[in-house]
Amino acid sequence: MRDLPGFDAFAADQAQPLARTALSLTGDPEAARALVVTALSVVAARWRTVRWSFPTHAAREALYAAYLKRPRARRAARGPGRLAPGRLAPDTDAAALAEALTGLTPRRRALVAACFHDGHTTWQAAGLCRMDARTANTETVLAVAELRDRLPASFVTGGPPEPGAEPAPDETPQESDASPPAGAVPQEGPAPEGPGPEGSTSWASPSAAGPAEITPSAAPFVPPAASVSLPGNSGPGDRGEGPWEAALRRELAVLSARMPALDPVPLTAEATRIGRRQGTRRRALVTTMSVTLTALVVVPLAFGAAGLFGRAGQSANGGSPGVLDENAAVPTLPPSLPAPVRFAYRGFCTADDWDVLADEFADSGCAQWRVVATTGEQWRVADVSPVLSDGWQPLLAISGDGNRLVYFSAASSDFVMVDRLDTTTRRTDMVPLAEEVSPEDTHVVISPGGRWMAADFGPAADALRPRLQNLTTYRVRTLPRRMRVLAVSDDGTVTGTASWDSDAVPGRITTTVLLRVGPDGRTLSRTPVDSALFEDGAAVSPDGRAVAVAVERAHPAKGDHGLLVTLDSTTGRVLTRREAALPEDAHVFAVRGWANEHEVIVEVERILDDADEEEPAAEYSVHAVDVRTGAARPIMLDQAGVVPALWVPGTLR
Numbered sequence: 001m002r003d004l005p006g007f008d009a010f011a012a013d014q015a016q017p018l019a020r021t022a023l024s025l026t027g028d029p030e031a032a033r034a035l036v037v038t039a040l041s042v043v044a045a046r047w048r049t050v051r052w053s054f055p056t057h058a059a060r061e062a063l064y065a066a067y068l069k070r071p072r073a074r075r076a077a078r079g080p081g082r083l084a085p086g087r088l089a090p091d092t093d094a095a096a097l098a099e100a101l102t103g104l105t106p107r108r109r110a111l112v113a114a115c116f117h118d119g120h121t122t123w124q125a126a127g128l129c130r131m132d133a134r135t136a137n138t139e140t141v142l143a144v145a146e147l148r149d150r151l152p153a154s155f156v157t158g159g160p161p162e163p164g165a166e167p168a169p170d171e172t173p174q175e176s177d178a179s180p181p182a183g184a185v186p187q188e189g190p191a192p193e194g195p196g197p198e199g200s201t202s203w204a205s206p207s208a209a210g211p212a213e214i215t216p217s218a219a220p221f222v223p224p225a226a227s228v229s230l231p232g233n234s235g236p237g238d239r240g241e242g243p244w245e246a247a248l249r250r251e252l253a254v255l256s257a258r259m260p261a262l263d264p265v266p267l268t269a270e271a272t273r274i275g276r277r278q279g280t281r282r283r284a285l286v287t288t289m290s291v292t293l294t295a296l297v298v299v300p301l302a303f304g305a306a307g308l309f310g311r312a313g314q315s316a317n318g319g320s321p322g323v324l325d326e327n328a329a330v331p332t333l334p335p336s337l338p339a340p341v342r343f344a345y346r347g348f349c350t351a352d353d354w355d356v357l358a359d360e361f362a363d364s365g366c367a368q369w370r371v372v373a374t375t376g377e378q379w380r381v382a383d384v385s386p387v388l389s390d391g392w393q394p395l396l397a398i399s400g401d402g403n404r405l406v407y408f409s410a411a412s413s414d415f416v417m418v419d420r421l422d423t424t425t426r427r428t429d430m431v432p433l434a435e436e437v438s439p440e441d442t443h444v445v446i447s448p449g450g451r452w453m454a455a456d457f458g459p460a461a462d463a464l465r466p467r468l469q470n471l472t473t474y475r476v477r478t479l480p481r482r483m484r485v486l487a488v489s490d491d492g493t494v495t496g497t498a499s500w501d502s503d504a505v506p507g508r509i510t511t512t513v514l515l516r517v518g519p520d521g522r523t524l525s526r527t528p529v530d531s532a533l534f535e536d537g538a539a540v541s542p543d544g545r546a547v548a549v550a551v552e553r554a555h556p557a558k559g560d561h562g563l564l565v566t567l568d569s570t571t572g573r574v575l576t577r578r579e580a581a582l583p584e585d586a587h588v589f590a591v592r593g594w595a596n597e598h599e600v601i602v603e604v605e606r607i608l609d610d611a612d613e614e615e616p617a618a619e620y621s622v623h624a625v626d627v628r629t630g631a632a633r634p635i636m637l638d639q640a641g642v643v644p645a646l647w648v649p650g651t652l653r
Contacts, residue, residue, distance in 0.1 A: 004047050004272060010055055011040050011271060012264035018063055020256035024113040025067045027098060029260055030460060034390065034440070036262065037271050039063040044275025060118070064110055064128040093155050093247070094254045100150040107131075108143035115140055116245070117252040148244065156247045260501070261509055269535045273590075274392055330370060330380045333423040339373040340402025340420060340651050343637060344381070345644035346370075346394065369396060371405065372637075374651060381418075383425070385410040387439035388646075395439060398650035400448030400542060400593075404471065405650075408439055415444060415455060417471055429476060430455055430467050437464060446471075447490045448542045452519075454479075454488040456496070468494060468519060480521045486547070487540030492519030495540050495547070495569055499531060514547070514572055527572035533565075537591040539600060541566075546575055548600040548627065550588040562588035564600060566627050578630035580604075582623065589620065593649040599624040601635065601649055622652070 015036055022032035022039075042062035043055055050058045101109055107129060114125035126136035347366050369384040385395050385408040395408035403420045406428070414431040418424075430453075431437055441458025456466035459482055466479040468488065483496040494517045502511040512531035516524040536550040546566045553560060561582040566575040580588055582604055589605035604621045620643040623632040635652055637643060 004044060004275075006051060007044055007047050007272065008264075008268050010043075010051075011268040014056055014059060015040070015262045015264055015267055016259070018059060019259045019262055021060070021113060021118055022063060022067070023259040024101075024117045024252055024256045025064075025110060027102065028460075030458075032259060033262060033267075035063055035066050037267065037274070037390075038066040040268070040271035041274035042066075044272050047275070061128060064114070065130070068106055068110060068129065093151075093251050096151055096155065097147075097248070097251045098255055100147050103150060104143055104146060108139050108146070111136060111140045112143050112147070112248075113252070116249050117256060144245070144248075147248065155251075156243045263509060266532045266535055269532060270390075273536060330378060332382060333371075333379045333418070335423060337371075337373055337379075337420045337423065338377070339375045341371045341398050341405060342374045342402060343647055343650050343652055344369055344371045344396060344398060344405070345637075345647035346384075346386075348645065369394075369407075371398075371650075374402065376638075381405075381407070383407075383409050383411055383416070385439055389440055389443055392646070393443060394646055394648060395442060395444055396648055397444050397446040397453070398648055399446050399450030400651065401450060402651035404446065404450035406444060406446050406453050406471075408442065408444065413437070415453070417453070428453070428469055428471075428474070430469055431464070435464060443485055445485050445488050447488045447492075449490045451490055452488045452492050454485045454494050456483060456485045459484075459499070466494070466496070468492065470519075477519065477521065479517055481515075481517075481523075483515055483517070486534075486538050487544070489540075489542075489544040491544075493517070493524065493544055494519075495544060497529065497531065497534060498526075514567070514569065516544075516569060525570040527570070529567070529572050533567075536589070539591050539593045540569065541594055542597060545569055546627075548591055548594070550591050550602065552587075559584070561586060564588060564591075564602065564625050564627060564630070566600075576627045578625075578627060580623070580625045581630050581632045586621075588625075592622070593652070595624040595635075595653050598628060599626050601652055603643065624653075 018036045018039055019032050022035040023029060026032050026035065039059045039062040043050060043059045046058065047055075101112070104112065110129050111125050114120045114128050115122065120128065122137050122140060123133040125140070126133045129136060131139075346369050365380065365382065367386060369381045370378045371381060372378040381396075387408075388394060396405065397407070398405045404417060406415055406417045408414070409416045409425070409427075412427055413436070415428045416425040417428055418426075437457045438460075441460065441463065442455060444453065444455045446453045451471055452468065453471055454466065454468045457464040463482070465481070466483055466485055468477045468479060469475065470492070479494065481498060483494075483498040485494055485496040487495045489495075494515075496515050496517070497512055498515055499510050499512040501509060503509070510531065512529055513526045514529045515526050518524050533549045533551065539548045540546070541548070545568070547569050548564060548566050551563050551565050553563065561580045563577055564580050565577045567573065568575055580602065582588070583606065586604050586606040588602050590603045592601040592603055595601050602623055602625055604623050605618050606621070607618050621641065622635040622637060622643055624635055625632045637647070
């Protein structure tokens with residue numbers, strides 16, 4: 001990674017240990033992978049700060065925080081076989097433990113995983129779960145008692161694996177993947193063998209040669225003698241626990257070992273992409289808060305200057321403001337819009353919107369979505385779900401002609417459609433009233449002319465199958481197979497990707513195909529592709545014949561801007577491959593859509609040369625790149641040239 005030196009090596013080294021912990025938390029390999037991506041993206045956003053301290057501890061903190069914020073074990077783990085589909089014998093201690101874990105509350109399950117799987121002390125587990133040490137001790141004792149009550153008496157009689165037993169097929173014995181010894185504090189990665197240059201793959205900090213000393217926020221609480229002895233309350237050679245606790249450790253290790261091996265390349269790319277954007281937003285928020293605090297201390301007159309700065313994006317003729325106006329006073333949708341929608345963006349909250357007591361942004365409308373017409377006017381759409389699907393994809397789509405938009409409604413938990421000439425929301429019934437979907441796994445697209453929409457709800461076995469709807473007749477059709485929808489054309493043809501586990505191809509654990517499915521459900525074409533091609537977004541041409549993706553050369557030079565590649569949607573053959581003619585030090589960050597039949601809309605990132613070395617800033621811009629020549633022209637979203645963190649194109653030209 002050019003701007004995150006060493007992060008790819010760190011992610012590759014720590015992904016599997018993090019995934020094993022995540023599997024013990026969720027009981028679902030897919031949910032575990034999502035947690036790993038979230039944790040690594042948090043570290044990527046703070047990489048220059050945590051790289052030389054304790055990056056592994058930061059990743060584990062983020063992993064537990066993400067799980068406790070949105071615990072998926074209650075929905076995902078519904079039986080002993082869920083933890084390792086097709087690979088967990090039903091009449092084993094591991095299967096019994098998997099079933100018993102589903103009955104714990106998320107906080108108790110997190111404490112059990114931290115203490116008995118990761119080998120943390122109770123006060124370290126309290127820090128990971130963000131609670132005081134006494135509460136953590138009590139909750140852990142209750143969790144162990146609850147598991148004792150649910151597990152059979154024969155649970156402690158199981159023995160460890162034979163010394164010469166082979167590992168699971170998806171496991172490759174590596175020193176970096178080994179679980180830390182019980183009761184020991186995990187190391188912060190492998191110690192470097194010697195000093196290396198900045199561009200080396202070693203990510204380890206200078207402190208990595210020894211154990212990571214984590215300063216506790218409270219002294220460890222020693223339980224009474226009658227209570228269950230917990231790890232970390234005695235010396236490293238004596239855990240102070242009985243055979244039952246040892247069996248719990250052993251079977252948790254057996255369960256977590258069923259986590260499939262993760263491909264580090266797409267995983268790192270996904271985490272890096274999310275982390276870069278999160279880091280940019282974090283730096284912007286810190287800057288805003290610093291300016292606000294300075295204004296409070298220095299002189300109230302600064303508030304007037306800040307107000308003028310906030311209006312810097314307004315048009316010269318005094319018309320409607322550009323994207324710099326994050327004020328919640330922007331009006332909601334009128335009965336009809338005077339012009340097509342050019343693009344939509346989500347507002348950005350400042351320090352003034354922060355609720356200190358709730359530790360989150362207040363519900364002031366600052367983070368609601370806005371639609372911007374071709375005339376420059378903008379309106380708020382208050383009901384768009386704030387949840388983002390994987391890859392930071394918003395649950396909102398605008399037709400290429402700007403006359404219709406569809407989005408996932410936070411109020412109705414279904415997709416709704418809004419027409420430019422009549423902005424009354426119409427529920428699409430894509431999600432039946434009796435069904436529930438996970439917005440984090442959902443994707444939505446709309447055809448260029450606004451006649452069709454399609455959505456998928458994730459690859460989970462219990463998720464709804466992808467659906468296609470004619471927005472003229474409102475007829476909903478269920479597609480025959482699970483897929484990630486990329487686009488739907490004006491004739492109802494859906495383009496997407498489908499992936500599944502595979503052990504038939506050497507060196508691969510998944511197989512991905514590019515699919516085209518007709519409105520009648522018949523598969524029109526399918527061709528194998530590399531799933532990593534779609535990590536930075538993909539856009540299907542208006543005629544449905546080409547798919548545009550952003551890639552990098554295998555060995556990029558310092559001045560490379562990134563390649564824009566188009567693939568034949570039927571055969572997967574490369575149609576064009578051009579380097580975008582972008583400004584110096586800029587590269588393609590994401591593909592957003594098509595401006596016309598020859599130009600692709602891309603978001604461009606440029607690392608500022610004069611930025612602070614520890615926290616380098618980046619600026620973003622939007623360009624239309626000609627897929628035939630690579631020529632690029634800038635597209636201004638507003639007169640200030642600002643690009644919001646979250647936005648979707650409409651009639652951008």
